[in-house]
Amino acid sequence: MGASLSLVPVIDYFARREFLAAGLRPHSVTLPYPYDGGDGKSSSTCTVHYWAPPGEPKLPPLLLIHGFGPQATWQWRCQVGPLSRQFHIIVPDLLGFGGSSWDYPTAPPPSEATQAAALAALLDSVEGLKGKRVAVAGTSYGGFVAYWLARAAGPGRIGPVVIASSDVLKTAADDREFLKRAGEEWGAVHELLLPAEPAAMRRLMQMVAHRPPPAMMSLDFVLRDFIQKLYTNREQLSHVFKGVTVGTDKFQVTPLSQEVLIVWGEYDQLFPMDKAFAVQRALGGKARVEIMKETGHAPQLEDPARFNEIVLDFLLAADKHAEPSIIGSSL
Numbered sequence: 001m002g003a004s005l006s007l008v009p010v011i012d013y014f015a016r017r018e019f020l021a022a023g024l025r026p027h028s029v030t031l032p033y034p035y036d037g038g039d040g041k042s043s044s045t046c047t048v049h050y051w052a053p054p055g056e057p058k059l060p061p062l063l064l065i066h067g068f069g070p071q072a073t074w075q076w077r078c079q080v081g082p083l084s085r086q087f088h089i090i091v092p093d094l095l096g097f098g099g100s101s102w103d104y105p106t107a108p109p110p111s112e113a114t115q116a117a118a119l120a121a122l123l124d125s126v127e128g129l130k131g132k133r134v135a136v137a138g139t140s141y142g143g144f145v146a147y148w149l150a151r152a153a154g155p156g157r158i159g160p161v162v163i164a165s166s167d168v169l170k171t172a173a174d175d176r177e178f179l180k181r182a183g184e185e186w187g188a189v190h191e192l193l194l195p196a197e198p199a200a201m202r203r204l205m206q207m208v209a210h211r212p213p214p215a216m217m218s219l220d221f222v223l224r225d226f227i228q229k230l231y232t233n234r235e236q237l238s239h240v241f242k243g244v245t246v247g248t249d250k251f252q253v254t255p256l257s258q259e260v261l262i263v264w265g266e267y268d269q270l271f272p273m274d275k276a277f278a279v280q281r282a283l284g285g286k287a288r289v290e291i292m293k294e295t296g297h298a299p300q301l302e303d304p305a306r307f308n309e310i311v312l313d314f315l316l317a318a319d320k321h322a323e324p325s326i327i328g329s330s331l
Contacts, residue, residue, distance in 0.1 A: 007222060008229040015073040022084040024051040024091065028099060029125050033107050034117035044107040048122050049099030050092035051080075056128030057088035060135065060159075060319055063119065064091045067140025067165075068193050068241075069208075070230055071098040075139065078304030079311075086312060087135070092122060094145065096233065096240035104236050109243035112251060116149035120157070135315055137162035139300060140270070144168055144246050147256070155257040160318035162311055163287075164263040165297050167271035169278055171247045174271075181269055182207060190241050194234060198223035207269040210296035255284035261314040262287050263307065265295035288314065 026049065033044035051073070062083060066072040072091050080089055093100040095110045095118055102110060110118070124130045136158055138146030143166020150158045167174065175189050182203055186192055195201040201223040205213050216222060231237065245251040260283055264276035273291060280287045290310045295302040 005221075006225050006229070007217075008225060011074065012071075015071075015077040018077045019051050019073055019080050019091070022080040022089065023053045024080060024084070024089060025054055026051055026099075029122060031118060031121045031125065033102050034114050034121065035108070044103040046095055046102040046107075046118055047100060048092055048095070048118055050090060050122060050126075052090045052126060053084075053088060057132070059086060059088040061123075061129055061132055062087035062089055062315065063123070063134050063136045063146075064089060065119070065136065065138035065142030065146050066091075066094065066097070067138075067142045068237075069140075073098075075298070076300070079300055079308060082304075082308045083312065086316065090123070090126065090129075090134075092119060094118075094142070094240075096236040101233075101236065104239065109239035111243045111245045112144045112148045113152070113245070114243070115145045116152055119145065119149055120153055123157075133157060133159045135159045135161075135318070137164065137311060138166060139164040140166050140297065141244070142166070144244070144251075147253070148251075150256050150258050151254070158258060160259045160261070160315055161256060162261045162263065162314065163279065164300065164307075165265060165268055165271060167275040167279065168246060168251070168253050169275065169282055170271070174247070174275075178270060190238065194231065194237055194241065195227055196231075196234075198227070201227055208297045210265065210267040210294060210302060253279075253282045255282075255286075259314075259318045260287035261311070262289045263299060263310060264289070264291050265297055265299040265302070266291055266293050267295065268297045270297045 028049045030045050030047050033046045064076045066075040072093050076091055094115050095102050136146045143163040147168050150161045179186050192204045198220040262276050276289050280289050292299040300307045
């Protein structure tokens with residue numbers, strides 16, 4: 001039984017079905033690889049896979065940026081339906097994840113700045129989106145990218161920003177505290193975020209979700225199957241991990257001009273709840289903070305109805321007094 005049963009295609013089927021039911025379709029585009037966030041010269045290219053409705057947008061555009069872990073369809077499967085009624089949804093795979101890639105190992109691994117520049121180029125390439133103001137929401141690592149994109153592109157190109165479960169102030173000391181919470185057997189963060197064995201996958205799932213996963217999801221053969229099928233591009237992902245600049249001099253957090261919503265799970269074990277208020281202070285103290293009760297690091301999956309309500313309330317209010325003109329971009 002263990003050798004033949006796989007939950008991955010089942011979950012993938014239902015996640016893709018949510019995307020298709022919301023009117024989204026898969027696309028891909030080849031773009032110049034943006035060295036150092038787009039400032040360097042490059043002959044390399046990258047491929048960005050994304051989901052979006054066909055044709056020009058009839059609704060305000062909204063970019064959803066996933067975090068480390070399963071593909072974007074899994075992470076945003078509970079949002080695309082409700083949000084697509086009010087927004088033209090674009091859901092990319094970041095470089096190194098899902099169907100998106102770069103010229104590895106010829107080109108250097110993507111930093112958050114590189115990821116943001118690739119997404120800016122993607123938005124310019126999508127039919128009807130060039131020059132349009134786009135709202136953005138990012139979860140976890142995707143929040144790092146969302147922040148960088150909003151700051152670099154400016155309020156004329158990027159509208160309201162949702163940062164979910166994303167400690168853009170993370171330091172090496174925070175990584176050490178994370179490992180303490182995880183347990184003594186783990187020597188490095190990547191051992192959990194890029195699990196290579198069932199024990200690591202089990203611990204990661206326990207830390208991401210506040211509610212215990214179903215017992216079947218904790219069986220070794222199930223976890224081993226997840227690892228084999230979800231981390232087929234492990235080498236690229238390890239280089240993406242090495243490209244992270246948050247917590248270094250290359251990732252300085254300053255206030256954004258855009259309206260910002262910070263959403264956090266009450267029991268987040270990757271980035272504890274007090275980090276939400278630290279991020280708020282770093283962004284000038286004006287960002288709205290919503291703490292979601294009884295959720296962990298992925299509140300959009302543990303309480304999707306409440307998460308969607310919070311995000312929609314924020315975005316629709318922000319959209320009512322948004323400036324329609326584009327005032328330029330540094331990307």
